[in-house]
Amino acid sequence: MDVILTDGELTDVRLRIYEPPRFFEAFLRGRAYTEPPDITARICGICPVAYQMASCQAIEQICGAVIDQPLRTLRRLLYCGEWIESHVLHIYMLHAPDFLGASSALELAKDHRDLVETALKLKKIGNDIMETVGGRAIHPVNVRVGGFYRVPTKRELLPLAERLRWGLDAALETVRVVSAFDFPDLEIDHELVALHHPEQYAITEGRVVSDGGLDIEVAEFMEHFTEEHVPYSTTLHGRMIERGRYLVGPLARYALNYDQLPPVAKEAAVEAGLGKVVRNPFRSIQVRAVENVAACAEALRIIEEYSEPDRPAVPVEPRAGTGHGATEAPRGLIYHRYSIDEQGTILTANIVPPTAQNQEAIEADLRKVVAANLSLDDHDLQHLCEQSIRNYDPCISCSTHFLDFTVERR
Amino acid sequence: MAALPKLAVWKFASCDGCQLSILDCEDELLAVAGAVEVANFLEASSAVVEGPYDVSLVEGSVTTPHDAERIQEVRRVSKFLVTIGACATAGGIQALRNFTAVDEYAAAVYAHPEYLSTLETSTPISAHVPVDYELRGCPIDRGQLLEVLTALLHKRRPDVRSSSVCLQCKHRGNVCVMVAKGIGCLGPVTQAGCGAICPSFGRGCYGCFGPMETPNTASLSAALQAGGMDDTTVMRLFRTFNATAPAFEAASRAREKGDGQL
Numbered sequence: 001m002d003v004i005l006t007d008g009e010l011t012d013v014r015l016r017i018y019e020p021p022r023f024f025e026a027f028l029r030g031r032a033y034t035e036p037p038d039i040t041a042r043i044c045g046i047c048p049v050a051y052q053m054a055s056c057q058a059i060e061q062i063c064g065a066v067i068d069q070p071l072r073t074l075r076r077l078l079y080c081g082e083w084i085e086s087h088v089l090h091i092y093m094l095h096a097p098d099f100l101g102a103s104s105a106l107e108l109a110k111d112h113r114d115l116v117e118t119a120l121k122l123k124k125i126g127n128d129i130m131e132t133v134g135g136r137a138i139h140p141v142n143v144r145v146g147g148f149y150r151v152p153t154k155r156e157l158l159p160l161a162e163r164l165r166w167g168l169d170a171a172l173e174t175v176r177v178v179s180a181f182d183f184p185d186l187e188i189d190h191e192l193v194a195l196h197h198p199e200q201y202a203i204t205e206g207r208v209v210s211d212g213g214l215d216i217e218v219a220e221f222m223e224h225f226t227e228e229h230v231p232y233s234t235t236l237h238g239r240m241i242e243r244g245r246y247l248v249g250p251l252a253r254y255a256l257n258y259d260q261l262p263p264v265a266k267e268a269a270v271e272a273g274l275g276k277v278v279r280n281p282f283r284s285i286q287v288r289a290v291e292n293v294a295a296c297a298e299a300l301r302i303i304e305e306y307s308e309p310d311r312p313a314v315p316v317e318p319r320a321g322t323g324h325g326a327t328e329a330p331r332g333l334i335y336h337r338y339s340i341d342e343q344g345t346i347l348t349a350n351i352v353p354p355t356a357q358n359q360e361a362i363e364a365d366l367r368k369v370v371a372a373n374l375s376l377d378d379h380d381l382q383h384l385c386e387q388s389i390r391n392y393d394p395c396i397s398c399s400t401h402f403l404d405f406t407v408e409r410r
Numbered sequence: 411m412a413a414l415p416k417l418a419v420w421k422f423a424s425c426d427g428c429q430l431s432i433l434d435c436e437d438e439l440l441a442v443a444g445a446v447e448v449a450n451f452l453e454a455s456s457a458v459v460e461g462p463y464d465v466s467l468v469e470g471s472v473t474t475p476h477d478a479e480r481i482q483e484v485r486r487v488s489k490f491l492v493t494i495g496a497c498a499t500a501g502g503i504q505a506l507r508n509f510t511a512v513d514e515y516a517a518a519v520y521a522h523p524e525y526l527s528t529l530e531t532s533t534p535i536s537a538h539v540p541v542d543y544e545l546r547g548c549p550i551d552r553g554q555l556l557e558v559l560t561a562l563l564h565k566r567r568p569d570v571r572s573s574s575v576c577l578q579c580k581h582r583g584n585v586c587v588m589v590a591k592g593i594g595c596l597g598p599v600t601q602a603g604c605g606a607i608c609p610s611f612g613r614g615c616y617g618c619f620g621p622m623e624t625p626n627t628a629s630l631s632a633a634l635q636a637g638g639m640d641d642t643t644v645m646r647l648f649r650t651f652n653a654t655a656p657a658f659e660a661a662s663r664a665r666e667k668g669d670g671q672l
Binding site: 025027042043093107109113116124127137141150 | 424425430431439455456474503514515516519520521522526548607611643651
């Protein structure tokens with residue numbers, strides 16, 4: 001990260017992401033229409049389900065396949081597992097140590113062993129949901145275009161319900177624990193963008209909405225959003241056409257879907273003193289904790305109401321066309337678009353992950369944070385900047401402890 | 411008390427899934443953290459202890475000029491270097507670029523390919539430096555990872571089998587998906603380790619652990635075709651997560667239609 005000061009005044013902040021370029025959209029060309037869930041999962045080991053679900057939706061849309069409601073609910077359960085796993089990982093392994101003055105969860109365990117043990121136990125529930133429904137926690141094998149290869153039996157799922165009852169309490173306690181942290185002041189004004197569904201907290205499906213009045217079908221996404229390639233980073237920068245930077249992720253989802261939170265999550269938010277909109281990104285850890293309550297409650301409800309679907313998948317026959325899919329990855333909205341020919345061979349693929357969309361917002365936050373804290377020495381300023389980046393949980397490798405921090409004084 | 415062995419974790423071109431497998435050892439993580447000094451693990455900790463390191467776990471493949479230099483430095487500061495996962499061990503899914511011209515890929519994905527610094531190929535760590543142990547899988551198996559770490563701490567050989575997925579599949583008591591349902595499966599030529607998950611869920615193995623020690627890919631390819639799979643589908647099956655593992659690369663090239671395109 002580069003901070004450039006001219007005569008003591010902040011003139012530029014740049015976040016250089018040096019993740020080696022990976023060419024997934026190109027790899028997909030020429031592959032079969034059934035392959036995106038397996039291939040795109042490999043974009044991210046932390047949120048493979050997000051990629052699998054968005055790609056399945058897009059292909060199913062092209063082929064005119066309508067997925068049975070019980071299968072859609074089972075997808076939501078799998079996705080809740082990923083939310084729990086990912087949110088707990090971020091809250092306790094990455095974010096909480098910042099607030100508690102530790103370098104890692106492992107160091108945290110020395111003084112707060114109970115806390116870390118609870119976190120690991122809770123995280124494991126998320127992983128075990130993914131293993132039971134998806135076959136394994138990282139890169140699940142049981143997801144296919146049309147549904148699943150095999151659906152779990154009620155008997156396989158029931159032990160998870162017992163653990164989720166404990167997990168729900170642990171998730172509520174997590175909200176209390178993180179709400180006691182001391183939060184730096186920062187108020188953001190990014191346009192907030194998320195999926196919205198009238199009946200449920202949007203995860204697997206919905207319309208794309210914003211607090212600036214946007215309300216569109218997923219298929220219209222590329223008419224309103226664009227990605228730009230800046231010279232200093234391999235991460236493309238997402239922008240809203242004619243409106244500029246925007247933010248996806250927990251703060252956006254929470255603000256746009258507060259009414260759809262399950263009652264127990266809403267109560268936790270009220271108890272934590274959160275309003276219906278949270279605009280301090282340092283408080284995203286609280287919002288993530290509230291969402292984790294929602295994910296536990298949802299997973300529990302789905303398992304309790306579960307009866308084995310009649311069939312594991314809907315048949316999906318290829319036909320030429322273009323389709324769109326969008327879901328809410330733990331880090332925010334993810335969008336996929338594919339074109340295939342009549343044999344089902346992929347002609348083009350376009351994937352917009354959450355981290356790319358948030359680049360501009362993260363840089364804007366960093367400018368504010370740096371400008372307000374120029375009196376800090378470089379070491380403390382770097383720590384504060386790292387913490388600001390971790391607020392957004394951008395794909396874990398960049399969210400973590402990577403900063404090559406330079407301050408250039410001109 | 412003797413100093414704890416120093417553990418470092420390094421990332422190259424990857425999805426972070428194999429590193430995440432370490433944090434996914436929920437029941438064992440604190441025990442592992444008590445047996446080693448986690449000296450360099452950026453995904454989990456901001457504290458970095460200087461090398462040399464007793465054990466380095468390396469994730470990801472080498473795809474940029476910068477990383478080709480960096481792996482040399484990692485080797486220099488590591489006593490025992492273990493690659494974790496298909497990318498580090500075999501070039502991974504990124505090695506799909508090895509079958510075509512990378513500038514075409516760059517132009518397909520990025521508006522300004524000239525901003526990028528990338529190599530023509532994705533190569534495994536062993537193409538650059540000597541590797542002491544390789545763990546397979548996309549992702550690796552947690553149990554195998556713990557086994558390797560335990561073995562290293564106790565100075566014994568890791569008990570990691572090089573037999574096929576078929577053997578694990580039989581141990582699980584699965585009915586063979588290929589024989590009973592005619593589903594194409596790479597289990598006979600793929601190294602065990604995952605626990606035969608895919609056949610247990612009623613789908614064929616897609617080879618994410620790479621080729622077993624003595625894979626008869628020609629025979630399996632013939633069987634897949636006899637089961638109704640066309641050349642292109644067989645080629646794609648071998649050319650996904652371990653596309654440049656030699657046995658799988660040979661098998662996919664044998665089904666290729668000349669121009670390298672799928």
